[in-house]
Amino acid sequence: xxxxxxxxxxxxxxxxxxxxxxxxxxxxxxxxxxxxxxxxxxxxxxxxxxxxxxxxxxxxxxxxxxxxxxxxxxxxxxxxxxxxxxxxxxxxxxxxxxxxxxxxxxxxxxxxxxxxxxxxxxxxxxxxxxxxxxxxxxxxxxxxxxxxxxxxxxxxxxxxxxxxxxxxxxxxxxxxxxxxxxxxxxxxxxxxxxxxxxxxxxxxxxxxxxxxxxxxxxxxxxxxxxxxxxxxxxxxxxxxxxxxxxxxxxxxxxxxxxxxxxxxxxxxxxxx
Numbered sequence: 001x002x003x004x005x006x007x008x009x010x011x012x013x014x015x016x017x018x019x020x021x022x023x024x025x026x027x028x029x030x031x032x033x034x035x036x037x038x039x040x041x042x043x044x045x046x047x048x049x050x051x052x053x054x055x056x057x058x059x060x061x062x063x064x065x066x067x068x069x070x071x072x073x074x075x076x077x078x079x080x081x082x083x084x085x086x087x088x089x090x091x092x093x094x095x096x097x098x099x100x101x102x103x104x105x106x107x108x109x110x111x112x113x114x115x116x117x118x119x120x121x122x123x124x125x126x127x128x129x130x131x132x133x134x135x136x137x138x139x140x141x142x143x144x145x146x147x148x149x150x151x152x153x154x155x156x157x158x159x160x161x162x163x164x165x166x167x168x169x170x171x172x173x174x175x176x177x178x179x180x181x182x183x184x185x186x187x188x189x190x191x192x193x194x195x196x197x198x199x200x201x202x203x204x205x206x207x208x209x210x211x212x213x214x215x216x217x218x219x220x221x222x223x224x225x226x227x228x229x230x231x232x233x234x235x236x237x238x239x240x241x242x243x244x245x246x247x248x249x250x251x252x253x254x255x256x257x258x259x260x261x262x263x264x265x266x267x268x269x270x271x272x
Contacts, residue, residue: 162190
């Protein structure tokens with residue numbers, strides 16, 4: 001078709017280009033393979049959305065449908081053509097993918113960041129364009145600050161955004177990663193991830209001195225600490241930490257020498 005318009009039309013598949021501003025980082029081959037079978041049986045049910053640019057006709061939405069159609073051997077595909085700007089292309093591509101949940105959380109965060117960096121949009125502007133709340137945009141952007149291990153987990157679907165938000169409340173990066181490993185080991189729910197984060201913040205606080213060592217986190221250690229705490233009573237503070245190189249037990253007895261004498265004797269009896 002030589003004179004494509006902005007209306008629904010059949011368009012030469014070889015004149016279509018992928019979107020250089022595509023917010024999705026990668027397209028998994030298996031998702032294209034699924035579409036190939038669908039197109040063979042039902043055809044293309046939804047037209048591609050193209051932008052008419054000086055470089056040619058570039059895809060705003062429907063790159064997987066385009067790739068699958070080429071594999072099937074189609075020569076023409078249904079399209080809607082829009083006149084737009086580079087910013088408009090990126091915005092429409094992001095909106096399309098967010099609405100379809102086609103972007104993983106990290107891709108979505110990077111796309112929002114591009115709108116901020118390249119086009120000067122704020123949280124409220126982005127939220128309006130993707131029909132989400134400013135808090136949604138802000139929480140998505142915070143995911144970009146996660147350690148690479150957690151980002152990989154999000155991209156690979158090993159954890160959800162709920163898990164990531166719970167673990168991100170742990171300020172110490174090494175402790176956060178250890179908590180992440182425990183979540184994976186347990187197949188923990190979001191609520192369980194929140195419990196792990198609360199326990200670590202209570203046990204370690206903002207003290208990053210332990211971050212130079214790889215802290216071992218487990219329910220067994222938590223139970224041992226609780227057992228020691230119960231042994232010394234409410235007027236004491238017990239912290240138990242273990243790393244690959246050492247086990248550290250901190251016992252703080254609250255009260256006068258006379259009041260803490262019994263607890264002290266318990267400790268000294270262990271040294272005999």
